[in-house]
Amino acid sequence: GDSVTQMEGPVTLSEEAFLTINCTYTATGYPSLFWYVQYPGEGLQLLLKATKADDKGSNKGFEATYRKETTSFHLEKGSVQVSDSAVYFCARGTGFQKLVFGTGTRLLVSP
Amino acid sequence: DGGITQSPKYLFRKEGQNVTLSCEQNLNHDAMYWYRQDPGQGLRLIYYSQIVNDFQKGDIAEGYSVSREKKESFPLTVTSAQKNPTAFYLCASSTAGNTEAFFGQGTRLTVV
Numbered sequence: 001g002d003s004v005t006q007m008e009g010p011v012t013l014s015e016e017a018f019l020t021i022n023c024t025y026t027a028t029g030y031p032s033l034f035w036y037v038q039y040p041g042e043g044l045q046l047l048l049k050a051t052k053a054d055d056k057g058s059n060k061g062f063e064a065t066y067r068k069e070t071t072s073f074h075l076e077k078g079s080v081q082v083s084d085s086a087v088y089f090c091a092r093g094t095g096f097q098k099l100v101f102g103t104g105t106r107l108l109v110s111p
Numbered sequence: 112d113g114g115i116t117q118s119p120k121y122l123f124r125k126e127g128q129n130v131t132l133s134c135e136q137n138l139n140h141d142a143m144y145w146y147r148q149d150p151g152q153g154l155r156l157i158y159y160s161q162i163v164n165d166f167q168k169g170d171i172a173e174g175y176s177v178s179r180e181k182k183e184s185f186p187l188t189v190t191s192a193q194k195n196p197t198a199f200y201l202c203a204s205s206t207a208g209n210t211e212a213f214f215g216q217g218t219r220l221t222v223v
Contacts, residue, residue: 032210043117043201043214044154089153093210097142097161098169099203103153 002026006090006102013080013109021075021105023064023090032093033057033066033073038104039086047075047088085109113138117202117215123223124189124196132187132218134202141207143185147171148199148217157200160185161207189220197222 006023013019025033032051036044048057053068062077073090090102115136124130136143142161146154156169160179174193179185185204189196199219203212 034211036214041217041219043115043216044203045214046211049211097205097208097210098144098156098159099210099212101154103151 002028002031002092002094002100004090004092004100004102006088006105008103009087009106011105011107013107015082015109015111016079017109019075019077019080019084019107021088021090021107023073023075023102024071025073025090025092027068027071028094030068033064034091034093034099035062035064035073035075036089036091036101037086038089044089080107080109082109082111115202115204115213115215117200117218119218120216122218122220124220126222127191129188129190130220132189132200132202132220134185134187134215135183136185136202136204136213136215137183138204138213139182140204140213141182142205142209143179144203144205144212145169145175145177145185145187146201146203148201154201157187196220 003026034049035047037047048059050057050066056065087104089104091099118133144159145157158177160166176188202215205212
């Protein structure tokens with residue numbers, strides 16, 4: 001079935017370090033791909049998305065490129081800030097208008 | 112401001128009781144969803160509704176019930192049949208034919 005696999009956390013970085021959070025998805029069809037962010041005690045916010053192969057989603061310095069050949073949608077940021085500390089979820093759409101989520105990756109950024 | 116409102120933010124329930132979580136949206140979205148979040152398990156789909164008066168079971172529907180009498184509202188009832196109801200519950204909505212979902216702030220349910 002449809003699934004998403006993302007790297008386990010926590011990912012611990014110092015401020016201004018480079019961030020990569022890996023995400024791969026099952027290759028059924030041509031799904032839309034998403035990254036959501038969750039701050040403590042809150043709901044999920046859409047961070048970025050890509051709807052077709054080779055699309056690059058970007059927002060707030062974060063980027064992810066839809067790679068059909070490797071079925072990946074890795075999240076990157078060139079210089080993280082303390083305020084980026086949160087849990088990040090990778091997700092893919094399905095043919096039934098639903099989202100399937102990865103298990104989430106906690107990011108901790110220290111000053 | 113358009114958005115999704117979940118209430119209450121925190122909810123305590125005694126064992127054996129049913130409890131209803133509220134979800135209201137003013138985004139004019141056709142589809143609405145309920146997810147459950149447990150530590151280390153990501154989000155799991157409980158129920159979803161693509162249109163008023165219709166809904167489908169998700170991956171973990173046992174012990175839960177929903178209704179969709181109005182486009183704006185999709186309440187979730189956690190029944191006494193749900194064996195382990197303590198969790199963070201998230202409601203979401205999307206436009207027709209679109210998987211991009213918008214989320215509420217969540218309700219944390221604790222069984223005491």
